[in-house]
Amino acid sequence: MLKRLWSAYHQWYIKYSRFSKEDGQDELAYFRNKLFVSILILILPLGVISYIPSAITALILDKPFVFYVDTIAISLIAFLFFNNKMSLNTKKVVFAANLFVLSFALVLYIGLKSSSGLILFMLCVLVTLFSGRKSGVNTALAAAFVYFLIALSVYFKIFNFKVFQDEQIQVISIVFINNILFILMAVFSVSFLVQHLHNALLKENSLQEALVIKHENVIKAKEKAEQSDQLKTAFLANMSHEIRTPMYGILGCADLLKSYNTDDEEFKEYVSIIEGNGQELLDVMTDILNISKIETGLMTLSITNFNVNAVIDSIFTSFLAEAKAKQIKLTLNNFIANKDQMINSDQGKFTDVLKHLMENAIKYTEEGGHIILNCNVNIETSQLNFILNDTGIGVPKDKLESIFNTFYQVDVLNKDALHGSGIGLSISKAFIEMLGGQLELESHYGEGTSFLFEIDMNLKEKAPQSE
Structure with missing residues (x-):
């Protein structure tokens, strides 16, 4: 007082x-x-x-x-x-x-x-x-x-x-x-x-x-960096869109060329090369467009009811030939008992997640290695759990936090190392979070890597993300 x-x-x-x-x-x-x-x-x-x-x-x-x-x-x-x-x-x-x-x-x-x-x-x-x-x-x-x-x-x-x-x-x-x-x-x-x-x-x-x-000065630099990042994102989105359009035309023409000179094996090989590389370029452009949408908050969900086992089997089967060519043993342990298990989720994003993680595992697993995909249902949480183990090169301890950053590559200074676009894991992490789960990484350098994630089986429609 x-x-x-x-x-x-x-x-x-x-x-x-x-x-x-x-x-x-x-x-x-x-x-x-x-x-x-x-x-x-x-x-x-x-x-x-x-x-x-x-x-x-x-x-x-x-x-x-x-x-x-x-x-x-x-x-x-x-x-x-x-x-x-x-x-x-x-x-x-x-x-x-x-x-x-x-x-x-x-x-x-x-x-x-x-x-x-x-x-x-x-x-x-x-x-x-x-x-x-x-x-x-x-x-x-x-x-x-x-x-x-x-x-x-x-x-x-x-x-x-x-x-x-x-x-x-x-x-x-x-x-x-x-x-x-x-x-x-x-x-x-x-x-x-x-x-x-x-x-x-x-x-x-x-x-x-x-x-x-x-x-x-820091605020000005931050604003300038944000503006530059927005311009970069807009540029990548526009470029990926502009490149995708003519690429569809190239792939369409390549498909038509298959009906010509069917007896010419060399001709067929060249068409196959055009088709394969064109599809790879199209996938890269699609990834860039997706990461641009994620960063700008424009990525949305498209929830449908689909058979999750059918999707898992389809994706697993699509990688068997590639794994066989590299002499990698590919194993699927699917513990989802109901073979007709239906879930409400975004099938496209779920497919992209599995594809990116499988591609990443095969790319960084050396000849004679082993990749195992485990799937099961958690009834208590109504979630599907996935674990993807590989015997690849692994990730150094000091890089574990950075591995999911956009355009980040673990061994970018090594000219002999395998390099991709550096956005597959970023997209996977963002998509899994949109599907109601979290992506975790466990890795020992030189021994292998494990990706663990889950998704909701009954996902509800959400508004577009914002920054």
Whole structure:
């Protein structure tokens, strides 16, 4: 509660005094002005609390001088506090003069036993804080000059100060000199601290400005990179579409050529080469178009009801010849008991996933290797689970996180390594996630790789993905 009251009091006075940072004012000057305002906010309530018992005690002990001095001092502080038209610099001068006069009035009335030394010490430190080292030193020198005049008057008995009648001039001089020395030491220490804090603040501001500039540059670079990536994606999508169209014409013509020169084996071989390579190029273009749609969020689902075992058997059979040519043993362990198992999913994307993973396994499995596809049903989760194991080259540990990145190839620096487009696994991962599952990879470099994934058997229609 006290914290809330103090906060409300502080905010009220800032608003009442109309304190704000002036145009062109540096940080140190603003800090000093803010500090002085904070001192006024703090010293008025503390001064009032201190004044009341002091005034009462002075009246009881019949010391009217102390009462009048304290009353004038607290009145001036209240005047400075409530006067919102006087400039801060003028307030600083009046504030300093008030405490200066108060301290020497106590010296002349009470003597060396008074708290004047402490008041002067505090005054010089405060002046150094809110006005700078020069003002603090000047205040200390002014105090030293007044001390000197008092000591001179006592020594030559110019004025009759009753409080110093029983004091030796040596004692008075030592007390006065020590007070000034301690004050100067405090002034220089505080000014040194303030200067270093100011330098640190300037350095921090400079670093913040540099950080802001770097942040703006990063944002611009990010926007430029995003724009470039969007242009790249759009270009790839357009190019793949433009190339696919004439490729259909080439493949169509190649199919027609099969009916000519049926007895010419060399002619048939050339047509087969055109057809095979054209189909490979068409598949690459299809993959590029798919990854472009995935990255732009335009890829959608086309859910139908189909026999999943028929699709698995068809895809597995289509790779038998290729595996046999490479002398790779290809095994299917289908544990889906119902041979007529129907599921609701996107047949095209499911087919693409199995094809890409099978192609990847055959490509990176050396002659004499073994590839096993396991399929089963998880009744509890209504999902189909797949595990594709191969005895291929495997993936290094440090590449496991990057293997699914678009256009990423594990051994791109090796000229003798097998390289593809680098998007098959990216498409597979994206399609599996659209089909309600996750694609996981387990691999040991030089030993083989396992791809594990699942798909929902009853997939519901979803809206197009967004970035």
